[in-house]
Amino acid sequence: MKKRRLIFGMIGGLLIIFIIVTASNVMLVNSRQPSPQPTEVVINEVKAVEHLSKAIMYKTISYQERSKFDFTEFDNFISFLEEIYPSVHTQLELEKINEYALIYKWKGSDSSKNPIGLTSHYDVVPVLAGTEENWEQPPFSGTVENDKIWGRGTLDDKVGVIGILEAVEFLINDGFEPARDVYLMFGFDEEIGGDEGALKIVNTLKDKGVTFDFVLDEGGAIVENMVPGVDQPVGVVGISEKGSATAELSIEGSGGHSSQPKNHTNIGRIASAIAKLEDTQFKGDLTGPGEDLFEYVAPEMSFPMRYVFANKVIFEPIIEQILLQQPATAAGIHEVLKRHQAP
Template identity: 40%
Template sequence: MRFFLRLIAFFVGIVLVVLLVNTFRLTSHQLANTPSAAAVIVPDSAVQRLVGAIQIPTVSYTDYTLTDTTQFDKFVTYIKASYPLIYQRLTHQTFNQYGMLYEWKGRNPALKPVLLMAHYDVVPVIQGTQKMWKRPPFAGIIEDGYIYGRGTLDNKMSVMSLLESVENLLKTNFQPERTLLLAFGQDEETSGKLGAQTIAAALKKRSVSLEYVLDEGGVIKPEGVSGINKPVALIGISEKGYLSLELTAIGKGGHSSMPPPQTSIGMVAEAVSKLEHNPFPARLNGGVDQLLDYLASEVSFGQRVVFANQWLFSPLIKQMLAKTKSGNATLRTTTAPTIFRAGAKDNVLPIDAVATVNFRLLPGDTVDGVIERVKKVIDNDSVTVSILGKGNNPVPLASTETPAFLTIHQTIKSIFPNVLVAPYVMLGATDSKYYSALTSSIYRFTPLALTDAETAGIHGTNERIRVKDYQNMVWFYMTLIRNSQK
């Protein structure tokens, strides 16, 4: 008995030693002593140009026939008038009339181009919510240090701040060593096929290979993440894939007074219930592990032990993260029933019943793999599973060891010295995925500090941006362009 107790004590001791060694071997991923970026004065006129852009309602609809393209014409005319140096000195090309690509030739053709992208279409204001806005959604009113309006957070402010950045650099006679590309889409909110997909295909046809792509995505979280009370700048290194499936069951119909043991509605409802009660397994290797690695050196000693030894504490980490909806979504491919169609009369059995279930795929999962698992979980040949539209696999994880990631990291620290920087996987989707054939280094970051409450303005009510934050965006992009020349 003593032998076994000693053996157990020996193994416990070995584990404790491994835990402590891993913990004390941790090195910080945070850059120290980053010089502050050269100050940039962003005039009030730049803010007014954003206001003017917000006042043009470039709303895109899934049904393109509903889209008022005259507003897109106005926007194109507006930026041509607003940024004369860009149109004088940069090569400009349009795609499907409203997608825009600008090329600023670098002096060294041996360096791969950098592509900075954004989109200027916006989502509609939800019918019936207009009166809930503090200021009209397309008035572009400035009040109490904020600019109100649709597009102030998603994503017209990025388009305008990028154009402001390049126009300002042109005024100083700055000449890049590395070619800079600006790509602005007109339909990101509906698919990105007319804009980003077409632009990316054109660049691929020219055999363009990119150093990196930077798109909208992660922001600075003032309240921190994972128990950290410091602001954290999240750089998206991937985004989830997308898939919607229809589950269909066909019954015989008939009068409700003589129902069969299970109707078509019952079969589909049971299938949906099985999917909800059998979620995809939680995994840390879909990007969460890298987020924890970057933050491990910044937490308390107890948390550091946990984060530094994911091999042992992964069940505990998963349990902690799964307590919130966002944390749970970072761990797994999610399952969300969104539409149910069946029946037309209360006393008539429907012949067919259809449920739509949306999945957001964690990196490492595939469309084919999700479909296979769904069929296995449902385990009912009477329920057919078919793809609605076209799904897409997750974008592969971009490396955090590239010069491009280091450049973005350095730029963030030079503008926002008090923030921590960490990689993460976006839960939503962008149109940057179309550029994955041109580079493996696609990153997603918007230089804005947004609380959870402020983030709700994206696609929501009272979308707004601080004037100071917009000016910082111009400062950030000017600095990033300068820093990307090596």
């Protein structure tokens, strides 16, 4: 009897120690958010919105088959940029690579410093034929309604092109001169890999011996309801890019007559192969950039999540399970590198 009481006492004691230690870990978590520097935005908002809305209307579509590109739309888009950003086009040097990839060079006061680069792309993905009716607003309408701009490219990535040019046009007119050279680089075939755009831009600048201090590209966004346990919007900064892989599955087998179907037709066999492939998911591993993200976001989380993250050493398997449930967070922790050793 005494022995049992002793065991219960020990378990109770350990539990109390566990609670005290883990709870005090939560206390030690301090916000890592920098205090924002308020800036007065003086850009003409109405004009900026109108510019993006109009930019959406150009059907600068990247098709997998390059022969399908309608380059008159690309020509018209470039002319449109020249028209709405006159200062950019008189003050900056514009070099067109492969006719449609654009490099703007903005000379700074000290060209001996390494330049910085801002990049974006103005091509968009096609709209699947027959799905036009499913759109709340037509994909190339650029409709502005209830503080929203609709259409292909609003997020990916005409907003980048227009945003950058809008800012530079404003700064030039405001008499600003950058301290170092600034390159603005816009691709036209990013959605199909960028071989004729971004890659050619890189090669051109490499040949000229241009080395950047840093380059900012698209990626990341201000997201809501994506990070579990955080109610506020989160600014997700993309600091690396994942690769991609395409698998082509083929099968060999005999055919047959539809009056005498086999139990497993070739279609069924290949379908189960696809299902198996889909079931073989990458494991979760909270390390690297994914871990860094949560180091910064965890202090802003609701208590249960903050508790779990403050005691990551203990709860890591649970955290990974939570993050694996959503594609966006799962992508941040998928353990890709070691996966190829798996069966």
